[in-house]
Amino acid sequence: MNKYRIAVIPGDGIGKEVVPEGLKVLNAIAAKFNIELSYNHFDWSCETYKKTGRMMPEDGLEQLRENDAIFLGAVGFPGVPDHLSLWGLLIPIRREFEQYINLRPVRLLPGITSPLRDKVPGDIDFWVVRENCEGEYSQIGGMIHQGTEHEAVVQESIFTRYGTDRAIRYAFELAKTTDKNHVTSATKSNGLFHSMPFWDKRFATIASEYPDSETDQYHIDILAAQFVMNPERFDVVVASNLFGDILSDLGPGVTGTIAVAPSANINPERKHPSMFEPVHGSAPDIAGLGIANPIGQIWSAAMMLEHLGEKAAGAAIMQAIEAVLTATDAPLTPDLGGRASTCDLGDAIAAQV
Amino acid sequence: MNKYRIAVIPGDGIGKEVVPEGLKVLNAIAAKFNIELSYNHFDWSCETYKKTGRMMPEDGLEQLRENDAIFLGAVGFPGVPDHLSLWGLLIPIRREFEQYINLRPVRLLPGITSPLRDKVPGDIDFWVVRENCEGEYSQIGGMIHQGTEHEAVVQESIFTRYGTDRAIRYAFELAKTTDKNHVTSATKSNGLFHSMPFWDKRFATIASEYPDSETDQYHIDILAAQFVMNPERFDVVVASNLFGDILSDLGPGVTGTIAVAPSANINPERKHPSMFEPVHGSAPDIAGLGIANPIGQIWSAAMMLEHLGEKAAGAAIMQAIEAVLTATDAPLTPDLGGRASTCDLGDAIAAQV
Ligand SMILES: CC(C)[C@H](C(=O)O)[C@@H](O)C(=O)O
Ligand SMILES: CC(C)[C@H](C(=O)O)[C@@H](O)C(=O)O
Numbered sequence: 001m002n003k004y005r006i007a008v009i010p011g012d013g014i015g016k017e018v019v020p021e022g023l024k025v026l027n028a029i030a031a032k033f034n035i036e037l038s039y040n041h042f043d044w045s046c047e048t049y050k051k052t053g054r055m056m057p058e059d060g061l062e063q064l065r066e067n068d069a070i071f072l073g074a075v076g077f078p079g080v081p082d083h084l085s086l087w088g089l090l091i092p093i094r095r096e097f098e099q100y101i102n103l104r105p106v107r108l109l110p111g112i113t114s115p116l117r118d119k120v121p122g123d124i125d126f127w128v129v130r131e132n133c134e135g136e137y138s139q140i141g142g143m144i145h146q147g148t149e150h151e152a153v154v155q156e157s158i159f160t161r162y163g164t165d166r167a168i169r170y171a172f173e174l175a176k177t178t179d180k181n182h183v184t185s186a187t188k189s190n191g192l193f194h195s196m197p198f199w200d201k202r203f204a205t206i207a208s209e210y211p212d213s214e215t216d217q218y219h220i221d222i223l224a225a226q227f228v229m230n231p232e233r234f235d236v237v238v239a240s241n242l243f244g245d246i247l248s249d250l251g252p253g254v255t256g257t258i259a260v261a262p263s264a265n266i267n268p269e270r271k272h273p274s275m276f277e278p279v280h281g282s283a284p285d286i287a288g289l290g291i292a293n294p295i296g297q298i299w300s301a302a303m304m305l306e307h308l309g310e311k312a313a314g315a316a317i318m319q320a321i322e323a324v325l326t327a328t329d330a331p332l333t334p335d336l337g338g339r340a341s342t343c344d345l346g347d348a349i350a351a352q353v
Numbered sequence: 354m355n356k357y358r359i360a361v362i363p364g365d366g367i368g369k370e371v372v373p374e375g376l377k378v379l380n381a382i383a384a385k386f387n388i389e390l391s392y393n394h395f396d397w398s399c400e401t402y403k404k405t406g407r408m409m410p411e412d413g414l415e416q417l418r419e420n421d422a423i424f425l426g427a428v429g430f431p432g433v434p435d436h437l438s439l440w441g442l443l444i445p446i447r448r449e450f451e452q453y454i455n456l457r458p459v460r461l462l463p464g465i466t467s468p469l470r471d472k473v474p475g476d477i478d479f480w481v482v483r484e485n486c487e488g489e490y491s492q493i494g495g496m497i498h499q500g501t502e503h504e505a506v507v508q509e510s511i512f513t514r515y516g517t518d519r520a521i522r523y524a525f526e527l528a529k530t531t532d533k534n535h536v537t538s539a540t541k542s543n544g545l546f547h548s549m550p551f552w553d554k555r556f557a558t559i560a561s562e563y564p565d566s567e568t569d570q571y572h573i574d575i576l577a578a579q580f581v582m583n584p585e586r587f588d589v590v591v592a593s594n595l596f597g598d599i600l601s602d603l604g605p606g607v608t609g610t611i612a613v614a615p616s617a618n619i620n621p622e623r624k625h626p627s628m629f630e631p632v633h634g635s636a637p638d639i640a641g642l643g644i645a646n647p648i649g650q651i652w653s654a655a656m657m658l659e660h661l662g663e664k665a666a667g668a669a670i671m672q673a674i675e676a677v678l679t680a681t682d683a684p685l686t687p688d689l690g691g692r693a694s695t696c697d698l699g700d701a702i703a704a705q706v
Pocket of ligand 2: 076086090245279281543544574
């Protein structure tokens with residue numbers, strides 16, 4: 001029996017509501033596929049911050065390190081400035097564990113209606129590969145003349161060949177496994193004078209290592225528009241940290257709802273634990289109501305199992321999600337047009353498993 | 354008779370094809386509204402760069418300065434790296450003439466089909482106010498260990514209180530003129546540690562000067578998704594240079610086509626000439642075919658007249674565009690599903706005027 005230790009961090013807001021549903025489905029799957037999952041629970045959150053001034057204990061990263069994977073809900077809540085909560089928990093985990101790929105499927109699921117005219121499942125099905133450890137997200141910078149009318153802030157983006165190449169290379173490797181073997185690069189070399197011309201150069205260099213792959217590139221502005229106008233066009237889209245962030249919310253928007261979208265923060269070398277979390281955030285506006293859609297969290301569980309090598313178990317979760325979404329009497333949450341609770345929908349998917 | 358001197362820069366690619374249509378319509382309008390327009394033509398482009406190593410002559414900005422407005426097509430073409438062409442022409446004009454607002458309407462026009470289900474004209478109608486002179490677009494930064502595996506690039510974003518406040522304030526003033534009086538701020542304060550928390554603070558400060566305006570703010574990732582899921586929600590969206598760039602291509606994507614979208618690079622104090630250009634670029638893929646849609650350029654002409662104080666003339670252009678788009682036998686360009694040429698569509702709009 002394969003055994004895995006999973007660090008569980010529900011975090012804030014609806015994270016605390018959807019993570020239990022993810023665990024419910026994981027337990028059902030584990031029983032069926034003869035997998036042993038042991039959970040280490042961590043209540044780190046903005047509550048912790050308010051009590052202790054930290055999002056996690058000083059040795060928090062060490063406590064996570066001994067796990068095989070991290071299963072996270074959502075981080076951030078009104079009352080703690082976002083940059084403090086995120087840089088105190090989510091971003092340090094991504095960086096310490098070299099989770100330099102943020103992999104996000106953009107897929108129109110059966111049973112869900114795209115806001116785009118005429119699109120049906122199968123039309124929209126691609127990957128966003130986001131660089132997840134450097135780039136525009138940086139604490140480097142600061143302010144001068146603070147509090148005066150001459151105030152100015154410097155925010156630095158740092159791109160290294162090391163960090164850029166490994167993200168782009170991952171995208172090409174992923175494309176090799178798809179039907180289209182096509183990689184699109186997101187750039188903005190006409191506006192961002194230093195970073196994006198560099199990104200383009202590295203993309204061209206790495207592309208030359210993959211002569212069988214087709215490539216193209218778009219400036220981020222028109223690329224965003226293309227996600228709406230021609231989403232069929234894409235297979236693997238590779239982007240910097242910020243651009244990948246934008247595209248991987250926009251993509252799920254185009255497929256009907258952010259609430260079902262999963263993400264995998266991956267350390268491809270498996271030297272460190274990878275982390276799995278829904279794309280959505282803590283959603284303060286509906287937190288506590290018990291109506292959050294748990295599918296993003298449950299799909300993230302499927303990605304986690306796949307990453308751990310349990311492909312069949314991961315696929316079984318996806319089948320269960322799709323079966324429930326297309327059932328005539330599915331207990332859907334309000335965002336999907338139903339009246340069911342988070343727990344009802346989680347129950348249905350677990351039962352389907 | 355009111356007289357205006359207009360600097361005309363067709364630039365590259367389809368810029369050279371759509372600008373003449375813009376002038377055609379301007380001439381028709383001028384005759385009708387008793388306005389005198391005199392044009393100063395500048396052939397600055399990537400061709401110029403290839404011949405002279407510069408996008409415009411050394412005194413180019415001085416040559417433009419004496420005009421009342423600048424009417425630009427598109428800049429950038431394969432063969433000249435984008436960052437060189439844009440930083441050699443478009444961006445210096447924006448900055449030298451303190452065109453610190455890039456104003457872009459997002460409006461679903463009658464006769465155009467949105468890619469979004471069920472959306473009809475009237476449903477999507479808002480403004481993107483983009484900060485246009487600082488922020489993420491900067492030449493500040495550079496590379497270390499160039500050409501080695503340790504290569505690293507630093508790209509700096511600079512936000513000043515001066516530059517941020519005037520953009521945000523413009524958005525609130527604009528909102529006062531709309532029915533909803535609502536301003537949405539685009540942020541990413543959870544990822545961009547210095548710049549966006551600063552932006553948020555300035556937004557909150559300026560919002561407090563406008564107690565009658567409603568406000569909200571979204572992180573750029575979810576905001577992009579909301580443009581697709583709930584475009585009715587917006588009235589005035591204010592964003593940094595990069596975020597505004599992305600949103601003002603995504604918006605037109607949501608309204609059916611980038612090709613018809615206009616933009617105004619405005620110096621609100623009218624100390625310097627403002628510049629009017631379509632949102633689309635030089636479109637190398639269709640350049641030379643004579644099939645580019647001239648409506649973005651023509652709508653930009655309408656914004657120019659409005660800025661110059663010729664509101665009735667600007668409105669007349671918009672009426673002509675809408676009349677042609679909804680005519681049963683309209684000569685539409687291929688992007689709108691027709692077979693007409695750039696020139697045919699320009700003729701039709703000029704005739705309608
Ligand atoms: C060409 C490019 C530099 C420009 C920009 O990003 O500002 C364009 O995309 C625009 O939006 O006007
Ligand atoms: C919460 C935030 C810092 C985070 C990010 O931008 O990385 C989130 O939007 C995501 O995409 O995982």
